[in-house]
Amino acid sequence: MSRQFGWRRWLFGMILLFALGACNLSSQEDNTPTPSSEQVLVTARAIAQSTLDAASPTPTLAPPTDTPGPPTETSTPGPTDTPSITTAVADYNANIRSGPGEEYEIIDFILAEEAGEIVGRYDDTPIGTWWLIRRFGETGRDGWVWEGAVTLGGNEASVPVLEPPPTPTTAPEPTEPPPTETAPAPTP
Secondary structure: OHHHHHHHHHHHHHHHHHHHHHHHHHHHHHOOOOOOHHHHHHHHHHHHHHHHHOOOOOOOOOOOOOOOOOOOOOOOOOOOOOOOOEEEEEOOOEEEEOOOOOOOOEEEEEOOOOEEEEEEEEOOOOOOOEEEEEEOOOOOOOEEEEHHHEEEEOOHHHOOEOOOOOOOOOOOOOOOOOOOOOOOOOOO
16 A cells, blocks of 8 residues: 555646646746836837938939930920900899880890800990890800890900990880779778
């Protein structure tokens, strides 16, 4: 029996030795100090500064450039011709009338940004100049538009002054006021 007891004692001793050794390893890991966030930042800044201060091991070479040859001749553009027509572009939706004035009938309208060629003018009105326009590729009727509704392009001095068509002779018919309704008398 002493042999069995010796063998067990030796086995128990070995297990105990390994257990104590394992306990000792974990205590060594716990004793390692953890750096603070300030220490980490100081270290990172020092590494970054040393990287910035380090000299480049090889100089950076500029890419080679082509040697310029003799200049090539270019043609000089000629003077720009002034458009031979004067144009009008509508600033907003505006009426087109049969003559140069508000007393003339509205025959159509021109939408904002639509354009036309100015083919005539009439200046003798109380509210300013009226332009006779011919539309560019637009469907609708050509006629007179007030200068305040359009922006001109080109030379307005080249636009001929025209005589207006006769003013409308039909006077507006007087309208009678609507009949007044009398309220029915209340029944007793």
